[in-house]
Amino acid sequence: MxxxxxxxxxxxxxxxxxxxxxxxxxxxxxxxxxxxxxxxxxxxxxxxxxxxxxxxxxxxxxxxxxxxxxxxxSDDCLKTEGIVTGYWEKKWRDKDASQKWQNYHYEGFTVDTVKFGYYITGGGSAAGFQNNDAVRVPIRDGMRMRVHYYDEPIITDGTVENRILKIEVVEGSSN
Structure with a gap:
């Protein structure tokens, strides 16, 4: 491949x-x-x-x-490879901390058994993959992908966020 x-x-x-x-x-x-x-x-x-x-x-x-x-x-960069499953996307509008209306857009998917999710608009860090370029990566169930990521612990609630550092797709599977 x-x-x-x-x-x-x-x-x-x-x-x-x-x-x-x-x-x-x-x-x-x-x-x-x-x-x-x-x-x-x-x-x-x-x-x-x-x-x-x-x-x-x-x-x-x-x-x-x-x-x-x-x-x-680094050598300890995590990788997962496989078929994208469980792709989902959510858009909503809510008030932020200053009580102003804010648009939010979140996207998530799973490769092998590793779950990924990130804000496209409305939140999150600018570093790492956010899929918010003018031409977005067309992620969908069934495409073959290799993802390099960092499993960053979230100190506020003890969960882990898998921050995407690199995405590779099999030629022809993103069309």
Whole structure:
């Protein structure tokens, strides 16, 4: 069987550049304020906002991406291979923590005995497979697939999330 790679976190690269550019703009604004507005009493608040924004919007996603990329390249990267079964998809609308309406889209499937699930929109980390490109991977029951993944423990409830790092499909099985 000849496999064709349809997703590879290492080949894909870090994708959150927009947030990095916003953080760079905020850094420049913070620097200008600190250099030219010595008497402005809210300078430290701006610095705090910059640091928190950069940590949450840039550093954490970049750390997550590099960590997952290293997992894929390591010898202990998990793999499963077989026929996709139990494919399902769910779309819904609900209020988020700020009581604003948010659209959610979740997808899941099983390969061999390993279950995978991920948010396409509305939640989850940007690192790893999310199937939210303009042209989505057409996953369906019966297709043959090999998945490289990392079984990440969820500290809040003790479950495990299988984060997809690479997907390969048998030529012709994704049409």
């Amino acid at each position: 000849h496999y064709r790679t349809v997703y590879d976190i290492a080949a894909r690269g870090y994708e959150e550049w927009l947030m990095a550019y916003i953080a760079a703009g905020l850094a420049i604004a913070t620097l200008v304020v600190f250099l030219f507005f010595h008497s402005w009493k809210h300078r430290k608040i701006l610095l705090t906002v910059f640091c928190v924004f950069t940590a949450v919007a840039v550093l954490l996603p970049y750390w997550d991406y590099t960590r997952l990329k290293k997992k894929l390249e």
